[in-house]
Amino acid sequence: MPTGFTIDFISLLIGLVLGAVFVFAYAMRRISSLEKEKAAMQNMGQTFDALAQESMKKSAESFLQLAEMRLKEAHKDNSYDLEKRQKAIADLLGPVNKTLETMDEKLQTLEKARLTAYTELRTQISHMNEDQAKLRQETSSLVQALRSPSTRGQWGEMQLKRCLEMAGMVEEVHFSLQVSGDGQRPDAIVHLPGGKQVIIDAKAPIDSYLNAFKEDISETERNQALDAHARHVKDHIKRLGSKSYWSQFDSPEFVIMFLPGESYFSAALERDPALIEAGVDQRVIPASPTTLISLCKAVMYGWSQEKLAESAKEISDLGMELYKRISSFGGHMENMGKGLERAIDSYNKAVGSLESNVLPQARRFKDYQLGGGADSLPDLSAVETTSRHLTAPELVETDEKNER
Template sequence: MDISAPLLVILLVAALALGCGLGYFFAQARAARAPGQEAHELAALQASAAAATARAGRLEEENNALIDRAKSDQDIMRALAPLAQQLDTMNRRVQGMQETQTAQSSQLHEQLNSAAVTQRELATETHSLRTALTSNSARGTWGEVELRRIVEAAGMLPHVDFSTQQKTSLVSTAGSDSRPDLTVHLPGGFHLAVDAKVPLSALLKAQDMTGEDQASRAARDKLLAEHAKAVRSHINELSKRNYPAEYPGSPNLTVMFMPAESLLSEALKADPSLLEDALGAGIAPTAPSSLLALLRSVATVWSSAKVTEEAQAIMGLGRTLVDRLNTVAGHLDSLGSALQRSVTAYNKTVGSIETRLLVTARAFESVDTSVAQPREIPSEKGQVRSFTAGELTIEGDSIGGA
């Protein structure tokens, strides 16, 4: 219990006033009472006053102790003020972090809910896709669409570098009405047939089996063997169609396209001799990556062929230009010869006039008329210039020379 100094002074004053009052009261009472009783009451009053004085002393000591304690507490509070300020700052930061964590937790919860919804939708779409791929027509459409995308990604143009579902009879007189899924046109009028195949039933069943016990592995290996057998069956079917025979002079090869890498890789794992047997039969099994590389090679061959064709055309134009330059040079040679003959005839005419005609004319001295004398063409002006360029000379002789 803390008692301030003013309160303590008031209490002391009240105690003194009470003591005085009691003294006065007892003095009056003593005056009215017997002498023995008065002495007894005076002793009691003195004892009470002494007790009050002792009590006041104790109160003063307690008050001093409380004052010292208050001063000590104030010193401690002043010392702890920076710490309290830091604790308040830390408290505000912790509250801010809690609010941020709450907001982040809410966002994370929303994102997890969205991911869960997306996962459920993906699972539904995947199940729908797997259900759709159980249909042979859907598989065929998937293979053809994927084949078209890869061909376009290779930079090939439709109806120029390739054709889809084109009868072999349209590009070969020996062709029948066979329709490969894709006909790749090669330089030189050659062609390459590409067929899309999607053996998927056994592979889907094998992928559905996730167990790792011996029975599950044996069943999965059996299904993969069935998948390899289905791939071999498609290879034998394409070999019987013999597309290369429809394109005389073309490569003896038919490309069998499978629209997923796993279709070919799993079959080769189950039957390692499958690829060698297929190539021996003239069939090249390809996945999207290998087909893209093949078509890029074809596109590169086309580019080289076009460059070669353009170079040959330029060489032909050069030969034609040289031939025509030779023809023009021949005409200029004839013109130069004619000019030389004209100059010679002119000079002969001038000489005849000067040596014969003017001699006769001078006999008419009586005629007061002067006869104009034509001038002879100097040799440096009458000389016809000949060609000196090597491209316009024939066997070392200049064309148009005198």
């Protein structure tokens, strides 16, 4: 092989090696540069993210602080307005609440009285039935004692008083005994609601009835004694009618003739069925203990109804007073609304005068540069809102009366 060719080959080989080394070095330098750029980009991204997060955090904190401050201010203003309104409403409705409480107390008292009266009535009816049975037994045992006129009179008055008390009456409150008037002296006077009185006579004859139950008496004699008893009762009815108690006392035009036992009345009625009609003609009502107690119970019911009526009237008066106060309150509210409308009208007129007469002259100072760098004059707008008028008939009626 020629020497020149060998040298060229070696030179070419060295050149290739050097070129490869140069290319490798350039590539390594380029790779190192790219890695540095990548690291720099990563650092820039991290820095940007950190700055963005910090900026967002500061913005959020500022927004929250501002929102909290505004919210506190609004809450403070609203709380103050709410307290003022609540106090104003409480001051206005205080008398109404007091009246309603009084009315509620009266209603509760009335309901308690009604329940008590109903319970007492049932109890008294039960006691009346028990006492009536005892009364019949006592009547039989007292037959012998009643043959004495004085004893009989005392016993009749005692039975009369007992019947009145069994009906729930109180002496000198609901009835009076042995009251004199123009020469007449009835055994008892029952007081009615409204000032009227009912006269009761307890002197009905029972001698013939007692004779009918003597020992060792024949059936014929017993029948004759019972007939005489009916006749004597009828005669006594005529005598009572002729006394005209109702013309001497403030009484209805009738008298009650009290017979102190059921058997006295039933025996007379059995012998003379027209006895009741005769009493009606003479304005005399025959009454056994049961009948008298029933009549007096009716009278006591009238007393209880009068008491209820008094309570109802008191409640009605309270209701009317409440109605008047509500009406008066409505008038005040209407006057307040009219005052607001007058204030709004005056304000709108003032705004119109300010805009048409005052502000044009004031703005001329600025044209001559006499404003001293002050801000522009504010523009005022008229108020278009009007107050709401009352529509309730009671409140409107009161306002119309006030205007008249």
